[in-house]
Amino acid sequence: MDNYGNTKNFSLDDDSVVVVVGSGAGGGTLASELAKKGIGVVVLEAGKLNQRASFIPDEWPSFHQLAWLDERTTSGSWRIAHDFPNLPAWICKTVGGTSVHWAGASLRIQPHEFKARTTYGNLPGANLLDWPLTREELDPYYARAEDKMGVTRTNDIPGLPGNNNFKVMYAGATKAGYKKCSTGRMAINSETRDGRSHCYQRGFCFQGCIFGAKWSTLYVEIPEGQATGHMELRPEAHAARIEHDQNGKVTAVLYFDAAGKLQRQKARAVAVAGNSIETPRLLLLSESSKYPAGLANSSDQVGRNYMRHLTASVYGVFQKNVDMYRGTTMAGIIADEEVFDPSRGFVGGFHMETISLGLAFYAAFLNPGAWGKEFAEAMEAYSRTAGMWIVGEDMPQTTNRVTLSQGVKDQFGLAVPNVNFDDHPNDIAMREYSYQRGEAVYMAAGADKTYRVPPYPSTHNLGTCRMSEKPEDGVCNNYGQTHDIPNLFISDGSQFTTGASENPTLTIVTLALRQADYIAQQMKANAI
Amino acid sequence: MKRETNIESAVPLAGLKASRRNLLKGAGMLSGTLALSSTLAALAPGRAWALDMKALSSHQGRVILRFTRYLYPHPSLEDAVYALVVKDLDDKASADADSKNTLAQGVAQLDQIGGEDWLKRSAALQEIDVASMESTNFFKLVRSTAVVSLYSNEMAYAHFGYGGPAGNTGYLYKGFNDLTWLPDPPPTASGPIPPS
Ligand SMILES: Cc1cc2nc3c(=O)[nH]c(=O)nc-3n(C[C@H](O)[C@H](O)[C@H](O)COP(=O)(O)OP(=O)(O)OC[C@H]3O[C@@H](n4cnc5c(N)ncnc54)[C@H](O)[C@@H]3O)c2cc1C
Ligand code: SF4
Numbered sequence: 223m224d225n226y227g228n229t230k231n232f233s234l235d236d237d238s239v240v241v242v243v244g245s246g247a248g249g250g251t252l253a254s255e256l257a258k259k260g261i262g263v264v265v266l267e268a269g270k271l272n273q274r275a276s277f278i279p280d281e282w283p284s285f286h287q288l289a290w291l292d293e294r295t296t297s298g299s300w301r302i303a304h305d306f307p308n309l310p311a312w313i314c315k316t317v318g319g320t321s322v323h324w325a326g327a328s329l330r331i332q333p334h335e336f337k338a339r340t341t342y343g344n345l346p347g348a349n350l351l352d353w354p355l356t357r358e359e360l361d362p363y364y365a366r367a368e369d370k371m372g373v374t375r376t377n378d379i380p381g382l383p384g385n386n387n388f389k390v391m392y393a394g395a396t397k398a399g400y401k402k403c404s405t406g407r408m409a410i411n412s413e414t415r416d417g418r419s420h421c422y423q424r425g426f427c428f429q430g431c432i433f434g435a436k437w438s439t440l441y442v443e444i445p446e447g448q449a450t451g452h453m454e455l456r457p458e459a460h461a462a463r464i465e466h467d468q469n470g471k472v473t474a475v476l477y478f479d480a481a482g483k484l485q486r487q488k489a490r491a492v493a494v495a496g497n498s499i500e501t502p503r504l505l506l507l508s509e510s511s512k513y514p515a516g517l518a519n520s521s522d523q524v525g526r527n528y529m530r531h532l533t534a535s536v537y538g539v540f541q542k543n544v545d546m547y548r549g550t551t552m553a554g555i556i557a558d559e560e561v562f563d564p565s566r567g568f569v570g571g572f573h574m575e576t577i578s579l580g581l582a583f584y585a586a587f588l589n590p591g592a593w594g595k596e597f598a599e600a601m602e603a604y605s606r607t608a609g610m611w612i613v614g615e616d617m618p619q620t621t622n623r624v625t626l627s628q629g630v631k632d633q634f635g636l637a638v639p640n641v642n643f644d645d646h647p648n649d650i651a652m653r654e655y656s657y658q659r660g661e662a663v664y665m666a667a668g669a670d671k672t673y674r675v676p677p678y679p680s681t682h683n684l685g686t687c688r689m690s691e692k693p694e695d696g697v698c699n700n701y702g703q704t705h706d707i708p709n710l711f712i713s714d715g716s717q718f719t720t721g722a723s724e725n726p727t728l729t730i731v732t733l734a735l736r737q738a739d740y741i742a743q744q745m746k747a748n749a750i
Numbered sequence: 751m752k753r754e755t756n757i758e759s760a761v762p763l764a765g766l767k768a769s770r771r772n773l774l775k776g777a778g779m780l781s782g783t784l785a786l787s788s789t790l791a792a793l794a795p796g797r798a799w800a801l802d803m804k805a806l807s808s809h810q811g812r813v814i815l816r817f818t819r820y821l822y823p824h825p826s827l828e829d830a831v832y833a834l835v836v837k838d839l840d841d842k843a844s845a846d847a848d849s850k851n852t853l854a855q856g857v858a859q860l861d862q863i864g865g866e867d868w869l870k871r872s873a874a875l876q877e878i879d880v881a882s883m884e885s886t887n888f889f890k891l892v893r894s895t896a897v898v899s900l901y902s903n904e905m906a907y908a909h910f911g912y913g914g915p916a917g918n919t920g921y922l923y924k925g926f927n928d929l930t931w932l933p934d935p936p937p938t939a940s941g942p943i944p945p946s
Contacts, residue, residue, distance in 0.1 A: 279914060279915035279918065280902070280914070280915075282898060282902045293801055302869035346912065380938075380941045380942055381940060381941030382926065382940075382941045382943045383926075383927060383940050383942060383943045384935055384939070384940040384941070385921075385926045385927050386926065386927060386928065386929040388935065388940070389927065389932050389934065389935060390929070390932060392939055392940075393932040393933065393935075403935075404938070404940070405939065405940055405941055412941050412942070412944070413942075413944055414944075420944045421920075421922070422919065422920025422921075422922045423920050423921045423922040423926035424915060424916075424918070424919075424920035424921065424922075425915075425920075425921060425926075426915060432911060433920070456909040542929075542931045543911070543929070545913065545928075545929075546926070547912055547913060547914075548913065548921040548926040549921055549922075549926035549927070550923075550924060561903075580912055581902070581906060581910050582898070582901050584901075585897050585898075585900070585901035585902075586897060586898065591893075593821045593893055593897075594821070594823070597821055598822050598823045601901065602821070602824065604910045604911060604912060605910065605911030605912070660909050667932065668932075677815070697944060722924040
C-alpha cells in the first residue's frame with residue numbers, strides 16, 4: 223500500500239503526538255520543523271497527494287485537480303457573492319496546500335504595519351489593532367524563512383530575469399516616476415539551489431511547478447519532515463472536530479479518512495492550519511457544552527476580521543505583442559506605494575505586481591458575467607496584453623466574517639462555512655487610487671487601452687483567528703497559542719492581526735518557524 | 751475535400767471528430783469544414799469536422815452555435831471552436847434533465863420569435879434577439895458554459911495567440927523576454943539568465 227513517503231506511522235491512540243491540520247505553507251512548515259526537533263507529528267491533510275509530475279499545464283483542468291471545491295456559501299456586498307457565490311476563495315485542497323500554486327512573492331511586513339492601530343489611528347468601522355509582535359522580534363525568523371525558501375535578492379541569491387510582462391511594467395513604472403521596480407523577492411530559484419532546479423520560465427506557477435523551482439511544502443518541507451522518522455503525513459484526512467477533556471485541554475482530532483470513515487487521533491497538542499476559512503470553521507464545528515461558541519472563542523473573535531487584501535487588477539493593451547503568459551506569473555513588483563501616506567486619501571499601502579492569466583482564466587476573470595462585442599475585443603487582444611495585480615492592505619472589520627452556514631452541509635454532513643464580506647470605505651478609496659496608478663503605468667508604457675478588473679476569488683485569506691495582546695481582542699497570543707486553550711495553536715494566516723500590504727506567505731512561514739521553537743520549549747517545560 | 755483520418759488521436763480537436771456520416775447515433779449532428787486559410791488547420795488532421803450529439807437535435811445544436819457566435823463574437827474564429835460549446839451543453843443536457851429542458855425551451859422561444867426557424871432571421875435581428883434573452887435561464891446556461899468552453903481549448907489557444915506550456919520545457923530559452931519594442935530593464939532590476 224502507498225505509504226505516501228512516510229518512514230514512521232503513529233497509532234491512533236498515541237497521545238504524545240502533535241496533530242497538525244493542513245499541510246500548506248503554515249502547517250507543512252510547522253510539522254516539518256517539529257519533526258526535525260524529534261517531536262512526533264501527525265499531519266492531517268484533507269486533499270490528495272498530487273505529485274509534481276501530475277500537474278496539468280491547463281488552467282481549468284488544473285483547477286479541478288488542485289482547488290478546494292467543497293461547497294462554501296457567501297454573503298455581503300462584495301461582487302464575489304454575485305459572480306462566484308460558492309467560490310469565495312481560490313485555494314488548494316491537496317498535499318502542500320496553496321503553496322502548490324502560489325506565485326512565490328515573498329516580502330517582509332514593514333515595521334509600521336505591525337503597529338496598524340497606532341499608525342493609522344482610529345478608523346470608524348475598522349477593528350484595527352497592533353500586532354503583539356514587532357518586526358525586530360520577527361527579523362531573525364524572517365531571515366531563516368528566506369534562506370529556507372530561497373528567496374531571491376536575499377542571501378546573495380540573484381533576482382530572476384524579467385520576462386516580457388515585466389519589461390512593460392518596468393518601462394511604465396519608470397516613466398510614471400516610480401523608483402522601486404524590480405523582479406522582486408521571489409521564493410523561486412533563479413539558480414539551482416538546495417537540490418532544486420532553477421526556474422524555466424514556463425508560466426504555470428498557478429498550476430504547480432513541475433520543475434520544483436518554486437518553493438512549496440509539497441516537495442520541500444514535507445519530505446524533509448518525513449525523512450526524520452518523526453512525522454506521518456495522512457492525505458485525504460478531513461478534520462471534523464477537535465475534542466477536549468474536562469479541564470478544557472484538547473485531546474484528540476476526529477477526522478474522516480479516505481474511505482469516509484471517522485477516525486480519532488489522540489494528541490498532546492493540536493495546531494490548526496487549514497487556511498483562514500477552514501481554520502475558524504473547525505473551531506466553530508468543535509463547539510461543546512464547555513465551549514458552546516466553539517473552541518478558543520471566549521472573545522467571540524473566531525471567524526471575525528476576515529481579510530482578503532484589497533486586490534484588483536489592471537490590464538493594458540498594446541499595439542505589439544506582450545505574450546504575458548511566458549515566464550513567471552509574478553515577474554515584477556512596484557513597491558513605491560507600500561508606504562503610509564494618508565494624503566492619498568486612505569491609510570495603508572499597496573504593491574503592484576505583474577500577473578498573467580492564461581486565455582481560459584483571462585476569459586473567466588476579466589469581467590465575470592460579461593459578454594458581447596467589447597468583451598470579445600478584449601479577448602482578441604490577449605497576446606498584446608500586459609497585466610498587473612494590486613495587493614493592498616484591507617481593513618479588519620468585525621462583520622467580515624466566517625460563520626457556519628445554516629442548513630447547508632458538506633459531503634460529510636458538516637455545516638459549510640459562509641463568508642460574509644463588505645469593503646470598508648478605506649478599501650474602496652485605495653482601490654480607486656490604485657486603479658488610477660496602474661492605468662498610469664500602462665499608459666506611460668504606451669497602452670492603447672486599459673481594463674480595470676475586479677478582485678478574483680480570494681487567494682490571500684487572513685485574520686479570522688487573530689493574534690492579540692489581550693485575550694478579549696483576539697484568539698491567540700503572539701506564538702499562535704490560543705488564549706483559552708494552551709495546547710491548541712493557530713498556525714496559518716488566520717493569526718494575522720492586520721493584513722499589511724505584502725503577500726502573506728513569507729510571514730506565515732516565519733510565524734510557523736517561531737511557533738515550532740515555542741511549542742518545543744513548552745513541551746520540554748511540560749507546560750503543555 | 752474530406753480526408754478520412756482517425757481523429758480520435760487528434761487531441762487538439764478536443765472532442766470533435768472527423769466527419770463520418772455513417773456513424774450517427776440517432777440524436778443530432780453538427781458538422782462543418784475549416785476554412786482553407788485557418789490557422790487551426792494545422793491542429794486538425796482533416797478539414798472536415800463533425801460532432802455527434804447525445805441529447806440535442808441537429809437544429810438545436812445549430813441554433814445554439816449561432817446564438818453563441820453573438821454572445822462572444824469573434825468573426826474569424828471557426829465554427830469548429832463554437833461547436834465545443836455545443837458539445838459541452840449537449841453533455842450537460844444528457845446528464846441532467848433540467849439543462850435539457852432549459853436548452854429546448856430557449857431554442858423553441860427563439861424559433862417562435864423568428865417565426866418558425868430562428869436561423870432564417872437576419873443577422874441584425876438575431877443580434878437583438880440574443881440581447882433580449884439576457885434574463886432567461888437559457889442565456890445564463892449558454893453564456894456560463896461558453897465562457898469556459900470557448901476559451902479553454904487548444905484551437906482557441908492557437909487563435910488568440912496563447913502558447914500554453916510550449917512542450918513543457920518552459921520559455922527560458924524560447925522567448926520569455928523576446929519583447930523588443932521597449933528598452934530592456936537594467937540588470938539591477940532584473941537578473942541573470944541561467945546558462946543552458
Ligand atoms: C493563485 C495564488 C497565488 C498566490 N501567490 C502568492 C504569492 O505570490 N505570495 C504569497 O505570499 N502568497 C501567495 N498566495 C497565497 C498563499 O498561497 C497562501 O498565503 C498560503 O498558501 C497560505 O498558507 P496556509 O498554510 O494558511 O494555507 P494553505 O496553504 O491553503 O493550506 C491549508 C491546507 O489545509 C487543508 N485543510 C483545510 N481544512 C482542512 C481540514 N478540515 N482537515 C484537513 N486538512 C484541511 C487544505 O486542504 C490545505 O491543503 C497565492 C495564492 C493563490 C491561490
Ligand atoms: S515559471 Fe518558473 S517557477 Fe513558475 S512554474 Fe514555471 S518553472 Fe516553476
